[in-house]
Amino acid sequence: MSQFVKDQQFPDVAVDTFYGGKQHISAMLNAKGKTVFWFLRYIGCTVCRYDVHLFMQHYTQIQEKSTKIYIVMQSTKEILNKELGGIKLPFDLICDPTMKLYHTLNILPAVSMEALLGNNPEKLQAKSAAAAKAGFSHGQYEGDEKQLPAFFIVDAQQKILLAHYAKDIMDMPTIDELLAML
Numbered sequence: 031m032s033q034f035v036k037d038q039q040f041p042d043v044a045v046d047t048f049y050g051g052k053q054h055i056s057a058m059l060n061a062k063g064k065t066v067f068w069f070l071r072y073i074g075c076t077v078c079r080y081d082v083h084l085f086m087q088h089y090t091q092i093q094e095k096s097t098k099i100y101i102v103m104q105s106t107k108e109i110l111n112k113e114l115g116g117i118k119l120p121f122d123l124i125c126d127p128t129m130k131l132y133h134t135l136n137i138l139p140a141v142s143m144e145a146l147l148g149n150n151p152e153k154l155q156a157k158s159a160a161a162a163k164a165g166f167s168h169g170q171y172e173g174d175e176k177q178l179p180a181f182f183i184v185d186a187q188q189k190i191l192l193a194h195y196a197k198d199i200m201d202m203p204t205i206d207e208l209l210a211m212l
Contacts, residue, residue, distance in 0.1 A: 034135055068099060068101045069132065077157050086120060140177075140198065
């Protein structure tokens with residue numbers, strides 16, 4: 031199975047969302063713009079939780095770009111409820127503890143923890159420090175600990191405008207870089 035690329039159709043599978051329940055991808059797309067599917071590991075991962083926090087802080091800017099975002103995680107609804115502690119996010123999460131969507135899109139785990147962490151420890155350390163400063167610490171482990179991130183920007187007709195499969199945990203754009211892409 032190969033990776034999905036620009037101009038391919040994003041798969042129309044049924045997913046389980048944190049707020050909206052079971053839905054098909056086609057029903058979730060932004061009819062008047064773009065939709066971002068941002069794949070992380072799980073909510074207990076400190077840097078993943080920090081990413082959710084950053085998307086909350088910048089959600090208005092994302093909306094101003096006529097864009098919807100869904101963060102995909104290996105987390106269950108029960109653990110998301112526990113970890114979020116009643117915080118209401120302005121966007122929905124896709125709960126994929128069986129990793130069906132990861133497998134459908136061929137988003138593979140790293141071959142080792144060393145490969146997941148990559149060759150830029152300074153960048154990971156800086157993000158971990160920012161997450162700790164924001165009050166986040168590691169929570170419950172879920173899914174495949176070595177899962178690599180990815181993201182897709184999809185148009186209203188379900189066509190992939192941009193596909194990115196990360197080489198390591200830090201091989202993802204910053205929020206500002208994503209906003210520039212939109």
